[in-house]
Amino acid sequence: MEQIYLSRRNLLTLLSKLDRKKNGEDTKCTITKQDWLHPKYPQSIKDVVMITAIEDEEYYYEREAGKVHPNDDPNLKKE
Numbered sequence: 001m002e003q004i005y006l007s008r009r010n011l012l013t014l015l016s017k018l019d020r021k022k023n024g025e026d027t028k029c030t031i032t033k034q035d036w037l038h039p040k041y042p043q044s045i046k047d048v049v050m051i052t053a054i055e056d057e058e059y060y061y062e063r064e065a066g067k068v069h070p071n072d073d074p075n076l077k078k079e
Helices: 008-022
Strands: 030-033 049-052
Touching (some): 008 030
């Protein structure tokens, strides 16, 4: 199994890109990872990997999203 690590900064960057695209800005919503030499979290793919964020409605257009833990489900309101 291959492994790619995304930092909080990576995740927030992708979310920012989605928001910018929704606001009409030109962005591919993609980051590039090529950090297979990281001393603690090396990606297992020894090549460049592109990670692209896609809005839920675009990705899940023909099916429901899979289940996640209720504490992590963005569709469940936490009170």
